[in-house]
Amino acid sequence: MKKITIAIDGFSSTGKSTIAKQLAKELGYIYVDTGAMYRAVSLYALREGFINPEDFNESDLVENLHNIDLKFKYNEALGFAEMYLNGENVEREIRTLEVSDYVSKVAAVPEVRYQLVKQQQKMGEDKGIVMDGRDIGTVVFPDAELKLFMTASPEKRAMRRYKELIDKGDKVAYEDVLRNVQNRDYIDSHREDSPLRQAEGAVAIDNSDMGLKEQFERILNLVNRTINP
Template sequence: MKKIIIAIDGFSSTGKSTIAKQLATALAYIYVDTGAMYRAVTLYAMRKGFIDEHHFEVNDLVAALDEIHLSFTYNEKVGFAEMYLNGENVEKEIRTLQVSDYVSKVAAVPEVRYQLVKQQQQMGKEKGIVMDGRDIGTVVFPNAELKIFMTASPEKRAIRRYKELIDKGDDVKYEDVLRNVQNRDYIDSHREDSPLRKAEGAVTIDNSDMGLKEQFERILSLAQRTIDAA
């Protein structure tokens, strides 16, 4: 059976990673979480003191990009590949609200995007891949056979993210999570380099009022029809 590239873009906290993992498993494809890559670079910048609530030393981060080595390692216990930064498993650390507060600023740096896009394109050379992010269908794989654009209301997304963080034991407030979602939407949509937008030919999935099962079945059906027609 011919393999395709599935590009999933959309706003933060729309469940892109969840559906991408499910699709990859169902189709026996490789899953790549590009958001985790940008989060890992953000974590590196935070650890080095390049970024905090008061400043962002962009030039220092750009100068250090060659020192940042990213990789995914599959963890059988959790059923997906976890993010490694310079050989360290940082999967849990990169999912914190603090990293979320800064990741859109880091992802807006052209040099950062250039480095990570090159890696992402290399990963998809053999196809049979599901990749999610902000610019997969527009920049990384504009010729992907299936492009999906996911959206939902900011309030619904903030509730999901809040519950996820609480379940992990994080001490957060819903208002802070909602503010983070709205700020990331603005930055992602208005940055000069590769702004978040729906790719040409992409199928919009608004899951504001859609259950996980319904969403998965709908997108899996789209994928299977696309593969059959390839």
């Protein structure tokens, strides 16, 4: 069976990672969460003091990009790869609301995007990959055989994210999560370098009122039709 590249883009908290993991497991493909890479860079910037509520020192972050080593390591118990920053498993830390508040700003820095896109393209050289993010179908893999664009209402996305954080034990308010979702939508859609947009030929999936099973079956059908037209 031929292998293809599956590019999944879309707004935050639309379940891109969930569907990407499902597809990768079903197909025996490699899954790459590009959002985790940008989150790890954001965590590094926070730890180093390059970014805070009052200021974002882009130049210091850019000068220190060579000090950032990102790797995905597969966790058999979880069934997916976790993000490692300079040898440290940071999978939990990068999912906090604090990191979420800054990741879109960090991802808008051209030098950051340039370095990470190069890594992402190398990961997909042999196809058989499912990659999700904001610019996968438009920049990273514009020739991907299947492109998806995930969307849902801000309120539905904020509630999903809120429940996820609460389940992890984080103390957050729904209003703060909604504000974060709306702010990220604006920054992601309006940045100068690789803004979030639906790629040419991408299939839009609005899962505002769609269950996980229905969504997976619909998308798997698209995959099968792409592999065996």
